[in-house]
Amino acid sequence: MPPHSITSSSADQTQAHLPVDPQSLRTAYLEKLLCQQGKFLAVATQNDHYLALAGVVRDRLLTRWIYSAHTFFEQQSRTVAYLSAEFLLGPQLGNNLLCLGIRDAIEAALAGLPYTLEQLIAHEEEPGLGNGGLGRLAACYLDSLATLNIPAIGYGLRYEYGIFDQVIANGEQLEIADKWLRLGFPWEIARPEILVPVGFGGSTEAYTDQHGRYRVRWTPDWTVNGTPYDTPVLGYGTANANFVRLWQAVASDAFDFQAFNAGDYYGAVEAKVRSETISKVLYPNDNASSGKQLRLQQQYLMVACSLRDMIRLYLQRGAALSGLAEKFAIQLNDTHPALAILELMRLLVDEHDQSWDEAWQITQRCFAYTNHTLLPEALEKWGLPLFGKLLPRHLEIVLEINRRFLEQARARFPNDPARLSRMSLIDESGERYVRMAHVATVGSHAINGVAALHSDLLQKTVLRDFAELWPERFYNVTNGVTPRRFIALANPELAALITSALGPGWLNQLERLRELEPLAADAAFVERFQAIKRRNKQRMSEQAERVLGRALDLSSMFDVQVKRIHEYKRQTLNLLHVLTLYNRIRRGQLPRVRRTVIFAGKAAPGYVMAKLVIRLVHGVADLVQRDDEARRWLDVRFMPDFNVKNAERIYPAADLSEQISTAGKEASGTSNMKLALNGALTIGTLDGANVEMREHVGAENFFLFGLHSHEVLQLKAAGYQPRQYMERDPELRAVLDLLGSKELTDGDRDRFEPLLRSLLDLDEYCVLADYRAYIEAQEAAATVFADPHEWTRRAILTVARMGYFSSDRSIAEYCKTIWHTHPVPVTTPRP
Numbered sequence: 001m002p003p004h005s006i007t008s009s010s011a012d013q014t015q016a017h018l019p020v021d022p023q024s025l026r027t028a029y030l031e032k033l034l035c036q037q038g039k040f041l042a043v044a045t046q047n048d049h050y051l052a053l054a055g056v057v058r059d060r061l062l063t064r065w066i067y068s069a070h071t072f073f074e075q076q077s078r079t080v081a082y083l084s085a086e087f088l089l090g091p092q093l094g095n096n097l098l099c100l101g102i103r104d105a106i107e108a109a110l111a112g113l114p115y116t117l118e119q120l121i122a123h124e125e126e127p128g129l130g131n132g133g134l135g136r137l138a139a140c141y142l143d144s145l146a147t148l149n150i151p152a153i154g155y156g157l158r159y160e161y162g163i164f165d166q167v168i169a170n171g172e173q174l175e176i177a178d179k180w181l182r183l184g185f186p187w188e189i190a191r192p193e194i195l196v197p198v199g200f201g202g203s204t205e206a207y208t209d210q211h212g213r214y215r216v217r218w219t220p221d222w223t224v225n226g227t228p229y230d231t232p233v234l235g236y237g238t239a240n241a242n243f244v245r246l247w248q249a250v251a252s253d254a255f256d257f258q259a260f261n262a263g264d265y266y267g268a269v270e271a272k273v274r275s276e277t278i279s280k281v282l283y284p285n286d287n288a289s290s291g292k293q294l295r296l297q298q299q300y301l302m303v304a305c306s307l308r309d310m311i312r313l314y315l316q317r318g319a320a321l322s323g324l325a326e327k328f329a330i331q332l333n334d335t336h337p338a339l340a341i342l343e344l345m346r347l348l349v350d351e352h353d354q355s356w357d358e359a360w361q362i363t364q365r366c367f368a369y370t371n372h373t374l375l376p377e378a379l380e381k382w383g384l385p386l387f388g389k390l391l392p393r394h395l396e397i398v399l400e401i402n403r404r405f406l407e408q409a410r411a412r413f414p415n416d417p418a419r420l421s422r423m424s425l426i427d428e429s430g431e432r433y434v435r436m437a438h439v440a441t442v443g444s445h446a447i448n449g450v451a452a453l454h455s456d457l458l459q460k461t462v463l464r465d466f467a468e469l470w471p472e473r474f475y476n477v478t479n480g481v482t483p484r485r486f487i488a489l490a491n492p493e494l495a496a497l498i499t500s501a502l503g504p505g506w507l508n509q510l511e512r513l514r515e516l517e518p519l520a521a522d523a524a525f526v527e528r529f530q531a532i533k534r535r536n537k538q539r540m541s542e543q544a545e546r547v548l549g550r551a552l553d554l555s556s557m558f559d560v561q562v563k564r565i566h567e568y569k570r571q572t573l574n575l576l577h578v579l580t581l582y583n584r585i586r587r588g589q590l591p592r593v594r595r596t597v598i599f600a601g602k603a604a605p606g607y608v609m610a611k612l613v614i615r616l617v618h619g620v621a622d623l624v625q626r627d628d629e630a631r632r633w634l635d636v637r638f639m640p641d642f643n644v645k646n647a648e649r650i651y652p653a654a655d656l657s658e659q660i661s662t663a664g665k666e667a668s669g670t671s672n673m674k675l676a677l678n679g680a681l682t683i684g685t686l687d688g689a690n691v692e693m694r695e696h697v698g699a700e701n702f703f704l705f706g707l708h709s710h711e712v713l714q715l716k717a718a719g720y721q722p723r724q725y726m727e728r729d730p731e732l733r734a735v736l737d738l739l740g741s742k743e744l745t746d747g748d749r750d751r752f753e754p755l756l757r758s759l760l761d762l763d764e765y766c767v768l769a770d771y772r773a774y775i776e777a778q779e780a781a782a783t784v785f786a787d788p789h790e791w792t793r794r795a796i797l798t799v800a801r802m803g804y805f806s807s808d809r810s811i812a813e814y815c816k817t818i819w820h821t822h823p824v825p826v827t828t829p830r831p
């Protein structure tokens with residue numbers, strides 16, 4: 001709650017600012033150990049120390065949060081509500097120190113105490129409340145919103161178990177439950193006084209109210225409460241702080257008591273446990289929809305609580321609900337929160353007495369929708385029986401929206417029933433489903449894709465009919481990433497080098513990196529840049545030694561593909577290249593450069609093929625290791641448990657960035673940006689944001705290969721026969737033979753049979769069609785890498801030209817074209 005008055009009396013000012021000099025910080029720290037952790041120095045654990053430090057830092061960032069909340073309340077600021085089922089925030093301590101600018105003071109304060117700041121930062125376990133790019137994008141956007149002084153709230157779910165921890169045993173992925181809350185998460189503030197009841201199931205009943213209006217009453221048959229936990233999100237270079245508000249399911253007492261009074265104590269407790277499972281666990285699928293009832297419950301809990309919260313905040317000012325869209329710009333991060341459209345209609349019509357037309361106007365003006373994928377398996381749809389059973393009133397509402405929408409579409413496209421059935425919010429081609437992408441599109445005033453190519457394909461394929469009906473509602477906003485985390489925190493030496501060249505301020509104006517261009521020809525600068533890359537490789541090698549037991553060859557090319565394991569991302573193509581090099585080495589044909597091929601990424605637990613790819617990485621790694629000559633040239637590594645923390649160690653060490661998805665499949669990609677900003681050159685297809693990255697860094701600094709997206713479609717339409725590619729290319733055949741041989745699997749010849757089958761029979765992702773072009777692009781990369789000066793020159797130019805891909809630019813575009821919001825600077829009193 002924003003405070004109702006913060007006076008500017010001097011007493012308040014001194015309280016508002018806790019001291020940040022090393023001596024006071026040290027005192028505060030020791031106090032936290034004692035008064036918060038209940039420990040004295042001799043018995044405090046590392047976790048006690050971490051929590052003590054986090055407490056000191058949190059106390060100091062709350063000032064900014066409170067002043068921000070106060071300012072936004074006073075000014076009745078327009079607020080962005082970013083609704084997302086995932087927020088992959090990453091570790092908090094380092095980022096908060098960076099934003100507060102007290103890192104050095106803390107380091108000094110800890111002098112002579114048992115743990116260094118570095119150790120305590122390394123101790124932190126991150127809240128893994130997301131799968132991959134989509135969740136991390138949400139976190140980057142919160143960072144930029146705060147940095148750009150845009151009032152915003154991130155709304156999501158507080159999963160008790162985030163994305164599983166990945167452990168590798170005998171070359172296979174094992175999933176371990178992620179108990180991220182076990183040792184405490186000190187950055188959040190619980191708000192137990194806020195409880196939002198959320199109904200499920202039951203029935204609806206029509207009636208006429210006292211004004212003679214048709215009304216509907218929904219009587220759910222069970223209710224769960226949502227309660228929020230807030231985590232502040234600081235801006236960089238500004239006093240503004242926003243927050244992410246994550247909902248947790250708690251059993252509703254009313255429900256318990258009914259059963260209890262009937263003498264069924266055990267049943268009551270069981271029901272409590274059942275309703276609390278709603279926010280238990282994050283579904284571990286990236287780019288795939290599970291269609292499960294529990295997932296639908298999660299989505300409804302999230303949107304019902306978030307909307308009720310917005311309306312509560314709005315009504316505090318005593319305004320009429322008709323102005324809701326002036327107060328909130330609600331962004332749907334993919335369709336996971338798209339039920340919000342139906343829920344807002346229900347709240348306005350059933351609970352706040354609005355007419356359908358008024359309610360629909362408000363709703364459409366509130367919402368905007370970002371699509372993040374064209375993959376059919378990821379487009380969410382809910383079977384009508386399940387939907388109607390869980391959300392009977394929302395089913396009626398979606399049917400009514402659809403009826404009105406189809407009427408409008410029919411007027412525009414008369415005599416085109418095929419088009420109308422394609423556009424319908426309900427898929428009636430077989431069993432009936434609610435199509436969430438259509439709900440999101442129809443209920444929004446703006447729809448956007450996440451890279452130029454993706455937005456274009458979105459309007460030509462998945463949402464084509466809608467783009468023809470409402471071309472003015474479609475936009476592109478190319479993704480971006482935050483340079484605070486992915487340069488300043490991940491690669492402090494590079495950040496310092498850039499500051500030494502450009503002076504301060506570039507982290508908030510990333511386009512200024514362009515001023516580095518002339519330095520690509522400056523021998524001293526090139527040398528410093530190289531030395532930093534080498535030290536980053538050294539640190540990564542130490543990490544590899546700790547977790548895999550063997551250091552890395554620092555003079556080799558670090559060839560990096562780190563992202564979720566998915567067939568469309570084609571980790572297999574990368575492995576076919578490694579096997580090609582292996583076969584060549586065995587034939588005495590030595591490569592130009594030594595390579596360390598680094599993989600990392602999680603596979604969805606139920607995705608059999610992706611898990612097999614992880615086994616294949618390990619199979620290929622072992623094969624190479626067993627051969628004395630191959631081992632001198634090649635090293636294949638799988639770094640387990642890819643998450644934000646590990647990513648921050650890997651990106652700065654990369655020489656080559658693998659962005660090799662089948663053209664048309666990767667909506668944007670964001671690791672492509674993070675790697676390039678850390679000075680990696682890209683080998684990639686014309687897919688997602690690669691297209692724009694190549695335009696920015698210059699074609700001559702990008703190793704391009706492969707079919708274009710329209711060529712992929714043409715190839716398939718012409719009846720793609722992957723076997724022909726094998727038959728025409730003896731080197732490819734030899735590699736595929738190796739894949740099916742017992743050499744790779746020490747005996748178990750059939751292990752990779754399903755992978756081989758899928759490549760030869762269907763090859764959905766055109767791996768074989770792109771094989772030869774990929775091998776050639778890899779040769780081009782090796783040739784340049786053999787000339788370290790030339791490689792570094794291109795790496796510097798790449799960094800210099802990547803400024804466009806800051807999430808600050810993306811957010812500025814959303815603000816201007818979609819949200820129509822403006823900065824609200826916050827001032828805290830001077831300490």
Ligand code: NBG
Nearest residue numbers: 133134372373666667668669670
């Ligand atoms: C992912 C895309 C990525 C994109 C991120 C963020 C989903 C559904 N989509 O290419 O696969 O970078 O979203 O936009 O997870």
